[in-house]
Amino acid sequence: xxxxxxxxxxxxxxxxxxxxxxxxxxxxxxxxxxxxxxxxxxxxxxxxxxxxxxxxxxxxxxxxxxxxxxxxxxxxxxxxxxxxxxxxxxxxxxxxxxxxxxxxxxxxxxxxxxxxxxxxxxxxxxxxxxxxxxxxxxxxxxxxxxxxxxxxxxxxxxxxxxxxxxxx
Numbered sequence: 001x002x003x004x005x006x007x008x009x010x011x012x013x014x015x016x017x018x019x020x021x022x023x024x025x026x027x028x029x030x031x032x033x034x035x036x037x038x039x040x041x042x043x044x045x046x047x048x049x050x051x052x053x054x055x056x057x058x059x060x061x062x063x064x065x066x067x068x069x070x071x072x073x074x075x076x077x078x079x080x081x082x083x084x085x086x087x088x089x090x091x092x093x094x095x096x097x098x099x100x101x102x103x104x105x106x107x108x109x110x111x112x113x114x115x116x117x118x119x120x121x122x123x124x125x126x127x128x129x130x131x132x133x134x135x136x137x138x139x140x141x142x143x144x145x146x147x148x149x150x151x152x153x154x155x156x157x158x159x160x161x162x163x164x165x166x167x168x
Contacts, residue, residue: 030045030046030047031045031046033147038151039078039080042075042077042147042149042154043075043077044074044075044145045072045074045145046069046145047059047069047145048144049141049143055161062100062101063099063101065097065098065108065121066098068096072116073110073115073120074096074097075094075113076094076154077093078091084131084165086166089129095111095112095115096110097120098156101135103135104134104135107163108129108131109127110127110128135162136161136162136164138161139160141160153167154167
């Protein structure tokens with residue numbers, strides 16, 4: 001085989017590999033969702049359970065700050081001043097974290113919305129409010145982290161846990 005034929009075959013093989021690798025979908029992050037109420041908007045990543053133990057396990061250990069979503073922190077936007085779990089919060093954009101425990105969570109709103117999802121503890125001095133909320137234990141697991149709002153509460157449900165923070 002001549003050098004030209006080998007070179008041509010090598011280039012063709014290389015081009016085929018490049019085209020094939022570019023044709024593969026790239027999914028480095030969990031799916032993201034936006035939930036809109038009249039006065040509350042939630043932006044968050046929606047990881048799946050995938051058979052893992054979530055709360056009290058390696059994903060969200062009890063007593064440790066959890067980012068309440070995947071990738072970047074979950075963001076709550078309030079279009080007007082509210083009370084969040086009975087505490088006043090000004091209209092604006094906040095990151096949403098929690099410290100899960102078996103029967104209650106401490107839910108946190110933080111004014112820093114640009115940190116990477118797991119960096120809350122380095123920015124705890126920017127916490128705006130911390131609210132304790134009870135845990136509802138679900139009999140049927142929720143496979144994908146799901147957040148909702150009806151403008152009267154913000155809820156998070158995943159695995160066998162649901163928490164709701166009242167909003168007025």
